[in-house]
Amino acid sequence: MRPGRALSVLLLLAACGGDDGGTSPIDGAPPGDAGVSDAPVDDCYRERLDAENGDAAEPTGLVVGGVARPICGQVDVDHAGAGGALDRDRFAVTLVTPAAVVVRLSAPGSAGLERLQLAITTATGAAIGARVIGGLGVAIVQLPAGAHELSVTALGNSAGAIPYRLVIAPDDPTARCPLATVNPDYREADESAAGHRANDMVQVRGAPLVTSATPSTSDRPEDTQRAVSSVGRVVLAGTSADVAPAGDDYHDRDAFAVYTGQTTNFLELRAGWASAADLDVLVFEAEHPDEPLGVPTATVAGELVVTSVKPATLYWVWIGGSTRSAALPASYQLAVCGRELTPDAP
Ligand SMILES: [Ca+2]
Ligand SMILES: [Ca+2]
Numbered sequence: 001m002r003p004g005r006a007l008s009v010l011l012l013l014a015a016c017g018g019d020d021g022g023t024s025p026i027d028g029a030p031p032g033d034a035g036v037s038d039a040p041v042d043d044c045y046r047e048r049l050d051a052e053n054g055d056a057a058e059p060t061g062l063v064v065g066g067v068a069r070p071i072c073g074q075v076d077v078d079h080a081g082a083g084g085a086l087d088r089d090r091f092a093v094t095l096v097t098p099a100a101v102v103v104r105l106s107a108p109g110s111a112g113l114e115r116l117q118l119a120i121t122t123a124t125g126a127a128i129g130a131r132v133i134g135g136l137g138v139a140i141v142q143l144p145a146g147a148h149e150l151s152v153t154a155l156g157n158s159a160g161a162i163p164y165r166l167v168i169a170p171d172d173p174t175a176r177c178p179l180a181t182v183n184p185d186y187r188e189a190d191e192s193a194a195g196h197r198a199n200d201m202v203q204v205r206g207a208p209l210v211t212s213a214t215p216s217t218s219d220r221p222e223d224t225q226r227a228v229s230s231v232g233r234v235v236l237a238g239t240s241a242d243v244a245p246a247g248d249d250y251h252d253r254d255a256f257a258v259y260t261g262q263t264t265n266f267l268e269l270r271a272g273w274a275s276a277a278d279l280d281v282l283v284f285e286a287e288h289p290d291e292p293l294g295v296p297t298a299t300v301a302g303e304l305v306v307t308s309v310k311p312a313t314l315y316w317v318w319i320g321g322s323t324r325s326a327a328l329p330a331s332y333q334l335a336v337c338g339r340e341l342t343p344d345a346p
């Protein structure tokens with residue numbers, strides 16, 4: 001049900017990993033000679049092959065095990081990256097055993113960039129990505145054993161280099177926004193009279209993920225009147241109906257308008273359903289249907305999505321019944337949990 005399909009979002013990336021320290025590049029070069037001399041001295045693997053690491057992943061020697069492995073690099077501004085990027089840095093890491101991991105890119109100085117994107121490319125070539133919002137981008141993924149890439153791609157311009165910290169760490173996806181048996185805070189309105197098209201808002205095609213507004217001018221997101229605080233949870237419920245797809249890869253599509261709280265800068269979303277359906281969850285800033293946020297992960301039953309968000313902003317939480325579904329309709333619950341995360345100092 002979910003993983004690779006998903007949203008081969010934007011870019012590629014590079015590796016991750018880390019065994020015990022990450023301070024010893026495999027070629028023996030001393031750590032810290034990577035041109036990031038402003039960065040604090042700690043256990044970071046330090047970028048050292050900026051000029052070449054956009055084309056081929058920089059070997060880090062990091063082996064990902066039971067502890068976090070940090071990589072310290074910077075968005076360099078003295079060369080044009082491939083594809084018109086300001087800079088692209090790819091890093092190779094290794095996993096000894098399959099593991100669920102969280103990859104977190106902190107770049108507090110990146111606000112002036114047009115875009116800063118994190119991507120993870122697995123040994124099998126599947127890619128997932130996360131956009132940096134408010135200095136932070138987070139992705140969770142189940143990785144097989146083997147060599148993988150983590151990548152950082154910057155678009156736009158900057159007067160000077162922007163340091164960042166990229167951390168790959170073990171994760172427990174089951175602990176993220178667990179679905180409890182609760183009465184939902186908001187239930188989808190009955191949209192059967194509108195052919196289940198009353199609240200669709202976004203049409204979605206997968207692999208690669210392309211999203212856009214529906215042609216309809218009469219659909220509206222469900223007005224939940226709910227805000228997700230940084231320690232709060234809002235549970236949505238609805239029905240993903242058995243209707244014919246309308247030009248994309250989904251049957252029924254349901255969008256819910258939800259505000260983020262004053263300090264909420266990160267969302268975890270988990271969907272669960274009973275039937276043999278395959279539902280996908282995406283997040284959009286309201287009125288931005290072309291810019292999907294979050295990538296579903298295959299690490300748990302149902303659907304789990306995480307994404308950085310802006311505080312005090314209206315978002316559309318979208319759930320659609322994939323054409324891969326074996327059976328519809330499906331009654332679902334969709335929990336939206338808020339968090340306040342502080343980007344790491346680079
Ligand atoms: Ca760089
Ligand atoms: Ca580079």
Ligand SMILES: [Ca+2]
Pocket residue numbers: 188191196238239240241252253254
């Ligand atoms: Ca529906």
Ligand SMILES: [Ca+2]
Pocket residue numbers: 191196197198199200252253254255
């Ligand atoms: Ca609908």
